[in-house]
Amino acid sequence: MPGVRHTGFSTRHRCTRSGTIRSRISIPPISKHRMRSLTNASMYSDCQAVAERMNVPVKNWKDEFKSCFKLLENDDWANQTWVSKTISILMVPFYIGGRWTIPQLPINNDKRQAVWNKPLAMIQAFLVPIVFCVFLYQYRMPAFGPLPRIALSVIIGFGLSLLVGLTTDLQKPPKYWCIFPFVGFGTGMLWIYIEANEILNILTALGTFWNVSNAVMGLTFLGWANNVGDFVADLTIAKEGQSRCAFSAAFAGPPLYLLASVGLACFVTSAANGFTDIPINIQNVEIVLFICVIVCAMASLLPLVFRRFHADRFVAICLIVAYLFAFVISLLTGLEILWPPTASSPSSSQQ
Secondary structure: OOOOOOOOOOOOEEEOOOEEEEEEEEEOOOOOOHHHHHHHHHHHHHHHHHHHOOOOOOOOHHHHHHOOOEEEEEHHHOOHHHHHHHHHHHHHHHHHHHHHHHHOOOHHHHHHHOOHHHHHHHHHHHHHHHHHHHHHHHHHOOEEEOHHHHHHHHHHHHHHHHHHHOOOOOOOOOOHHHHHHHHHHHHHHHHHHHHHHHHHHHHHHHHHHOOOOHHHHOOHOOOOHHEEEEEEEEHHHHHOOOOHHHHHHHHHHHHHHHHHHHHHHHHHHHEEEEEEEOOOOOOHHHHHHHHHHHHHHHHHHHHHHHHHOOOOHHHHHHHHHHHHHHHHHHHHOOOOOOOOOOOOOOHHHOO
């Protein structure tokens, strides 16, 4: 027809018995090169459409690598005071160390694609073996043949990083990404262990310098420093909305310390001496601490029963009061004010 541009499409009409008209459109063949370009464009447009629908931008290597060094959002940095900004600047090495060595997963599964960062995962896979080797002082141990342990950890980290780079995609996380939180849990506990030990060493040095008795140091600074890791972990879990998990972890800690740790230490000491009896010198402080542990356990159970196992503010107040009561009684006993030792019992200076 004049004035109409032919596009190569032909239409055929056929009348059926019911009186309707069926049309058949025939499409001309397309070359392989054009079909390949159309397919690639279609795949990219589909990926971009899915990303826009999920509010996830299409990722590229440059932006993903830059995000590995990004610690705070621009809005968060602008809303901070100068004190918070100074603290944030001082904490940059710790932020980067934690981000590069502690893999994590989002709580919401819908944000898996947004949180996934392939360059960051490769950096974490490379640094985690080195962190374990350094923090556990494995570099001081004898070497495996001609290779020292630190060099072996570097080789293992390079192999893991290469494996992550070859088996993962830039746009979406791999199926084995569920393993990363377990590695992050171990690395996080290792960071807390190192920080707690450093605090413990500083407080021990200060106690020796100030000539503070072991009983007072054990009840105050050393006891707090020894449990600061659990306190920070439980508080972080509770702030993330997992209050029941933090509550269970707080009650699971003391049995582990009292039963597993003390039992294992006594077993190792007894086995080293030919399974002989271990003499234990019980002082007034140990007796008071034992009684306080029982009182605190009952003080944590009875309010829960009274509140029908609803951990509310009343239960929290009861726990804080029970701890303060046990702490004051134990401290007064350790200072030999409440329960001074008799003439027959050894003094606290001979411990």
